[in-house]
Amino acid sequence: MAADSTRAAGPTPGALLELDGVSVSVRGRAVLRSIDLHVGTGECHVLFGPNGSGKSALVMSIMGLPGYAVTAGRIRLRDEDITELPAHERAKRGLGLFYQRPPTVHGVSLRELATLCQQEREAPESPQSLAERLRCAPLLDRDVNDGFSGGEIKLSELLQLLAREPALSLIDEPDAGVDVDNLAVVGSALRALIAGEAGCCPRAAILITHSGRILEYVKPDVAHVLGGGTLVRHGDPEKLLGEIRAHGYREQPA
Numbered sequence: 001m002a003a004d005s006t007r008a009a010g011p012t013p014g015a016l017l018e019l020d021g022v023s024v025s026v027r028g029r030a031v032l033r034s035i036d037l038h039v040g041t042g043e044c045h046v047l048f049g050p051n052g053s054g055k056s057a058l059v060m061s062i063m064g065l066p067g068y069a070v071t072a073g074r075i076r077l078r079d080e081d082i083t084e085l086p087a088h089e090r091a092k093r094g095l096g097l098f099y100q101r102p103p104t105v106h107g108v109s110l111r112e113l114a115t116l117c118q119q120e121r122e123a124p125e126s127p128q129s130l131a132e133r134l135r136c137a138p139l140l141d142r143d144v145n146d147g148f149s150g151g152e153i154k155l156s157e158l159l160q161l162l163a164r165e166p167a168l169s170l171i172d173e174p175d176a177g178v179d180v181d182n183l184a185v186v187g188s189a190l191r192a193l194i195a196g197e198a199g200c201c202p203r204a205a206i207l208i209t210h211s212g213r214i215l216e217y218v219k220p221d222v223a224h225v226l227g228g229g230t231l232v233r234h235g236d237p238e239k240l241l242g243e244i245r246a247h248g249y250r251e252q253p254a
Contacts, residue, residue, distance in 0.1 A: 044206075111141055165193070
């Protein structure tokens, strides 16, 4: 179901995440305006848009990363207003971010970080087991992302996400720069996480993709197109992706 920009402000019963009229600026420059987005438990929403349209800024703002200032509107998670909460408090409440370009963390191994991700809950799988499932066990005792290839960075991000099993995953370009073999591993693991195939309850997700390659593995419920810092279209993911591939972003049919 497409997001409805005519909804009245206030919590929506049953919604996991709600953005109502959210505008965001970065260093004083407006990057997002009047975003209305409602995600239910177990739903996967995919976000399309040209480079520079604000896709990454949207998930960074939901996560509450420094530098992304909400200048209007509210963000709610499970009916709680989290607009002013720092990122670590949002993480405690069930948000998880898969970075497109994560930093290198010197002096901390991927094993240590994955273990830290699991410390506040009883995890069904150890970091070793998760890494073996993702075929990236050799990365566990290396510093996080230090010298990792593009595909290895995606597997590192995915390992951390699986270790946390957040209620809502914010997944930024998991298919960018990934070869066919690693894409199959990433896609299958994301599908299992979102659908609950890995033994957990179904999780919600907002998935950003420019190429659409990840949709060979993950089947979202609804698609949105971001253009010029605002959501301009909503609809069926396969139909919208087909139109984008046929016409690009500037000449899509109305």
